[in-house]
Amino acid sequence: MTSRRRPTCAGFPFPSDRGVLVKVNDALSGVLFVGLAGLIFFLTRSITLMPGQDYGGDFFPRSIAVIMALLGCSLIYTGIRDREGQAWATPLEWMRSPKHASNFALVVAALIFYIWVSDDLGFAITAFITLFALLVWLRGLAFWFSSAVISLLSMLAIQQFFGQLLRVPLPWGVLQAYSW
Amino acid sequence: MDIFLQAIPLVFNPYVMTVILLSGLFGLFMGAIPGLSATMATALLVPVTFFIPPVPALAAVVTATAMAIFAGDLPGALLRIPGTPASAAYTDEAYAMTRKGHAELALGAGLASAVIGGLFGAVVLTFSAPMLAKIALNFSSYEYFWLALLGLTCAAFISTDNPVKGALSLLIGLLIATVGLDPMSGQARFTFSSVELMGGVNFIPAMIGMFALAEVFRTVTAIKPLPMVKQRTIGNVFSGLGTVLYKYKKNLLRGSVIGTLVGALPGAGSDIAAWISYAVSKKFSKEPEKFGTGHVEGLVDAGSSNNAGLGGTWVPALVFGIPGDSITAIVIGVLYVKGMNPGPTVFLQHPELIYAVFVSFFVANLLLLPLGYLAIKSSKQLLRVPRNILMPIILMFCIVGTFAINNTVFGVGIMLVLGIVAYLMEENGFPIAPAILGLVLGGLLEDSFMTSMIKANGDFLTFFERPVSAFLGAVTILIWLSPLFLKWRRRGMSPAGDT
Numbered sequence: 001m002t003s004r005r006r007p008t009c010a011g012f013p014f015p016s017d018r019g020v021l022v023k024v025n026d027a028l029s030g031v032l033f034v035g036l037a038g039l040i041f042f043l044t045r046s047i048t049l050m051p052g053q054d055y056g057g058d059f060f061p062r063s064i065a066v067i068m069a070l071l072g073c074s075l076i077y078t079g080i081r082d083r084e085g086q087a088w089a090t091p092l093e094w095m096r097s098p099k100h101a102s103n104f105a106l107v108v109a110a111l112i113f114y115i116w117v118s119d120d121l122g123f124a125i126t127a128f129i130t131l132f133a134l135l136v137w138l139r140g141l142a143f144w145f146s147s148a149v150i151s152l153l154s155m156l157a158i159q160q161f162f163g164q165l166l167r168v169p170l171p172w173g174v175l176q177a178y179s180w
Numbered sequence: 181m182d183i184f185l186q187a188i189p190l191v192f193n194p195y196v197m198t199v200i201l202l203s204g205l206f207g208l209f210m211g212a213i214p215g216l217s218a219t220m221a222t223a224l225l226v227p228v229t230f231f232i233p234p235v236p237a238l239a240a241v242v243t244a245t246a247m248a249i250f251a252g253d254l255p256g257a258l259l260r261i262p263g264t265p266a267s268a269a270y271t272d273e274a275y276a277m278t279r280k281g282h283a284e285l286a287l288g289a290g291l292a293s294a295v296i297g298g299l300f301g302a303v304v305l306t307f308s309a310p311m312l313a314k315i316a317l318n319f320s321s322y323e324y325f326w327l328a329l330l331g332l333t334c335a336a337f338i339s340t341d342n343p344v345k346g347a348l349s350l351l352i353g354l355l356i357a358t359v360g361l362d363p364m365s366g367q368a369r370f371t372f373s374s375v376e377l378m379g380g381v382n383f384i385p386a387m388i389g390m391f392a393l394a395e396v397f398r399t400v401t402a403i404k405p406l407p408m409v410k411q412r413t414i415g416n417v418f419s420g421l422g423t424v425l426y427k428y429k430k431n432l433l434r435g436s437v438i439g440t441l442v443g444a445l446p447g448a449g450s451d452i453a454a455w456i457s458y459a460v461s462k463k464f465s466k467e468p469e470k471f472g473t474g475h476v477e478g479l480v481d482a483g484s485s486n487n488a489g490l491g492g493t494w495v496p497a498l499v500f501g502i503p504g505d506s507i508t509a510i511v512i513g514v515l516y517v518k519g520m521n522p523g524p525t526v527f528l529q530h531p532e533l534i535y536a537v538f539v540s541f542f543v544a545n546l547l548l549l550p551l552g553y554l555a556i557k558s559s560k561q562l563l564r565v566p567r568n569i570l571m572p573i574i575l576m577f578c579i580v581g582t583f584a585i586n587n588t589v590f591g592v593g594i595m596l597v598l599g600i601v602a603y604l605m606e607e608n609g610f611p612i613a614p615a616i617l618g619l620v621l622g623g624l625l626e627d628s629f630m631t632s633m634i635k636a637n638g639d640f641l642t643f644f645e646r647p648v649s650a651f652l653g654a655v656t657i658l659i660w661l662s663p664l665f666l667k668w669r670r671r672g673m674s675p676a677g678d679t
Contacts, residue, residue: 103400154573
């Protein structure tokens with residue numbers, strides 16, 4: 001596991017503290033990278049050499065895979081060496097808070113929802129629902145009215161800016177008949 | 181000089197100046213909100229720059245980043261939370277000054293040194309980039325291969341305290357860059373029969389995912405709420421500033437020089453420049469004991485250094501197409517989109533556009549003075565903007581920004597996947613900047629490597645035959661070997677072999 005000392009950069013304190021908040025033991029990360037390297041070899045097996053060439057399209061990804069596997073092994077070694085009885089994987093602090101875990105899930109769900117329905121429903125409706133759901137969840141149901149107003153105004157501003165000013169063809173979906 | 185004069189009207193016209201002003205306000209806002217960095221500001225600007233001409237597009241990026249780097253000082257001084265990583269080096273010092281009742285001086289010194297440092301970086305960029313470009317015109321694929329590899333190596337080694345993790349992050353970026361059709365034979369790689377993936381992973385959704393979406397995740401899962409600003413009012417920030425700047429004029433120059441040099445080093449950006457300048461300032465100070473107690477000296481060094489670093493990072497980006505940091509990695513993508521392929525030839529093909537970028541550096545840094553002053557005066561209001569309202573709106577900007585590139589939601593999917601990957605990587609100590617650099621430089625590295633190998637009939641020693649190529653290759657290999665050397669040296673110094 002990465003040491004808990006404050007990280008340094010060229011002898012100076014490193015600008016970020018994030019690196020010391022280890023969630024998965026480095027050995028597990030290493031195993032993941034070695035596995036990924038193996039997968040690269042597997043997925044590039046069908047790439048063929050062009051006639052008269054010694055190097056094909058698989059050469060570069062496979063070179064990446066070899067280095068990745070070596071560095072992965074190095075992580076496995078340091079992960080096991082520095083483990084000192086600590087857990088292989090520690091849940092992130094927020095994962096133990098249902099509210100914060102839901103926040104994370106909701107952002108992912110909002111994006112999947114947008115990808116799924118925006119073509120059919122159109123940008124305006126999808127963006128409003130997405131914004132409203134996120135705002136109500138993050139701010140609380142008590143603020144539903146102001147959340148609705150913020151969602152509506154933000155949606156209109158983005159529609160005007162990207163759709164009209166920058167001419168991005170945002171989908172109109174069911175509102176096609178009312179497009180402007 | 182003629183080209184410089186030709187470039188001035190390209191910037192000083194109402195359209196470009198309006199874009200500069202708006203992006204300046206945007207940059208100040210993004211920098212002042214903790215968690216929203218200059219990189220994120222650039223990432224969110226890119227979809228907009230996609231639709232506007234090259235000069236306002238690049239001027240927007242230059243202005244927004246210069247403003248954001250300074251604005252990061254505001255929450256640093258008032259809340260003890262750096263607005264951007266570039267302000268982290270002196271946040272404690274600035275906050276200590278605020279507690280002593282010297283918030284005005286901390287913010288004023290930060291603003292003035294940012295302007296001076298930024299202008300210094302702009303001067304160096306303007307004079308050094310064209311000269312280096314003339315030299316770089318003689319480079320072949322061998323030199324470009326080593327340059328790309330050197331840039332990536334520096335990124336992996338400098339951006340983190342753990343080079344193994346930095347290198348793995350870089351490999352992830354390089355791997356993502358290989359998705360699509362192989363440049364030599366046109367065979368599909370890692371496309372999983374997806375037509376959209378045939379064209380490769382567009383760097384804009386990737387970058388928005390890795391920088392902006394990952395930050396949205398971090399903010400919505402933040403356990404600790406932001407503290408409130410205790411400072412009641414902010415008085416005259418220019419009071420007593422002249423004396424301080426005169427007293428620490430050498431610090432201003434030293435910070436600017438260090439910032440520009442560190443910025444120009446591939447992989448090191450403004451944040452690392454600020455840390456190094458602050459440490460150097462303390463080391464050579466006549467009053468090192470005052471550092472950490474609310475002493476303005478370190479602020480002058482580091483404040484000028486991080487803004488000077490911005491100009492520095494553009495030197496390798498424009499001249500060699502090798503980004504100095506994650507912001508210039510994004511800029512390189514913008515340059516490609518605008519048909520201004522970075523490298524020495526851009527100085528021959530589009531000299532007026534490049535000089536317009538230089539002019540916009542000067543404009544942005546001069547504009548920083550009034551806009552920065554405005555931001556300081558309204559910092560209490562800026563820091564009160566609720567992040568639980570801001571994040572959903574930023575998320576919607578991310579969605580529309582990625583959609584706008586190819587007009588499909590496929591990009592939104594790429595953003596989602598890479599946003600989660602980047603979030604998990606950073607939580608586990610893997611830096612993100614090398615991955616972005618790998619993604620941007622992967623194509624160049626593979627192209628130059630494969631071209632060189634074909635030219636050399638597979639003889640790798642040919643990569644060392646040309647003098648510049650041999651030098652760059654030797655430096656790269658030495659950097660790779662440096663951890664082993666350092667380890668061996670430490671063992672030699674400690675009888676027990678411990679560190």
